[in-house]
Each structure stands twice: as C-alpha cells, then as structure tokens.
Amino acid sequence: MIGFGVLSGMAVTLRNFIGSYFEKDRLTTVQYPEERETLPENYRNFPFLVYDTDDAEAGLRCVACKICEKECPPQCIYIVKSEDKKPDYMAKPQFYPRIFDIDISVCMSCQICVEVCPFEAIKMDKVFELSRRQRFDALLMGKDELAKSNTYYHQIHPLEAAEVDANLAAAAAKKKPAVESKATPSANT
Ligand code: SF4
Numbered sequence: 001m002i003g004f005g006v007l008s009g010m011a012v013t014l015r016n017f018i019g020s021y022f023e024k025d026r027l028t029t030v031q032y033p034e035e036r037e038t039l040p041e042n043y044r045n046f047p048f049l050v051y052d053t054d055d056a057e058a059g060l061r062c063v064a065c066k067i068c069e070k071e072c073p074p075q076c077i078y079i080v081k082s083e084d085k086k087p088d089y090m091a092k093p094q095f096y097p098r099i100f101d102i103d104i105s106v107c108m109s110c111q112i113c114v115e116v117c118p119f120e121a122i123k124m125d126k127v128f129e130l131s132r133r134q135r136f137d138a139l140l141m142g143k144d145e146l147a148k149s150n151t152y153y154h155q156i157h158p159l160e161a162a163e164v165d166a167n168l169a170a171a172a173a174k175k176k177p178a179v180e181s182k183a184t185p186s187a188n189t
C-alpha cells in the first residue's frame with residue numbers, strides 16, 4: 001500500500017514519544033550538564049600519566065624514553081629527560097621526565113602514545129571538558145596536570161587497569177630472581 005512505510009515509521013515515533021513518559025530507556029536526550037551518562041569502559045579522550053603510590057612525582061611510571069614523543073602523529077608531546085635517576089616500581093633506577101607537556105589543542109586522541117609505551121605509563125583519560133579561556137600556554141598540559149594515580153586509572157578503566165596491574169606484577173615476579181641472584185653472589189665467587 002502506498003504510504004504504508006511512512007505510516008509505520010510515524011507509529012514507531014509516536015510509540016517512543018508516548019513511551020518516553022513511562023520508560024526512561026526510550027528517552028535518549030540527556031539534559032547535559034545537569035545529567036550525565038556513565039561513559040563506557042573503552043571511552044577515551046586525552047592521555048594522562050599514571051603514577052603508583054600516593055606520590056605523583058616519585059611514583060610516576062614514565063621513564064622519559066621519548067618513544068611516545070617520536071610516535072605521536074601530530075607531534076604534540078614534548079619531553080625533557082631528567083639528569084638524575086629515581087627508582088621505578090621494581091626499585092630500578094630510571095630517568096624520569098623533567099618536563100612532559102601535551103598540547104591539547106593538537107592531540108587527536110588517537111591513543112598511539114598509549115600503544116607504544118613499553119612502561120604502561122601513559123593511558124587515555126575520560127575527561128572531555130577541557131575547554132580553556134586562554135589560548136597558547138593554557139592549551140599546554142604539563143606534567144603536574146597530566147599525572148593521575150593508578151587508583152584513578154582503576155576507577156575509569158577497571159578491567160584494563162586490572163589487566164595492566166597483573167602484567168606488571170608478572171613482569172616484576174619474572175625479574176625478581178635475576179635481581180636477587182645479582183644481589184647474592186654464589187658461594188664459589
Ligand atoms: S593520543 Fe595521539 S595525538 Fe594525542 S598525544 Fe597521544 S599519540 Fe599524540
């Protein structure tokens with residue numbers, strides 16, 4: 001029948017319109033910012049630097065290897081390596097970033113920095129309200145602002161963070177015998 005498709009489409013619209021007064025699931029409009037949807041586990045927006053313990057400086061996982069800086073397609077990461085070293089999560093002395101900046105006006109949220117980091121040190125955040133009133137320097141996010149705890153990482157990406165913790169624990173357990181054998185010379189030496 002001519003027009004049947006239009007009528008059935010209108011019937012669906014009408015059913016959802018009336019149903020939205022009784023069933024919340026049919027109401028797809030979110031009254032942002034008063035209302036906010038829970039973002040899915042895999043939602044990502046902008047990178048942050050993970051630190052362990054409750055010390056953002058001492059617990060920072062980043063060792064300033066600069067791989068992410070080299071691989072970032074729009075080149076929006078800027079790192080200056082420290083001259084001294086600090087212990088990492090396995091107590092191994094490592095360099096750390098003296099400066100670690102990301103230009104949020106250039107970052108395209110591609111996650112390549114996360115993929116290439118061999119130290120699980122950079123992850124994607126879910127924060128999306130990043131507008132600034134000033135241009136230039138205000139759009140440059142520094143190490144202090146980028147550093148967020150592993151506890152925060154667990155809150156925003158619980159499954160992924162648990163997997164990362166398990167991988168780091170397994171890597172630490174694998175290296176432990178080698179470190180202990182170096183520290184304890186054999187009886188023959
Ligand atoms: S998410 Fe992509 S564009 Fe943004 S800092 Fe990482 S590599 Fe660069």
Ligand code: SF4
Nearest residue numbers: 062063065066068117
């Ligand atoms: S975030 Fe990862 S890849 Fe980038 S400098 Fe730090 S350790 Fe290297």
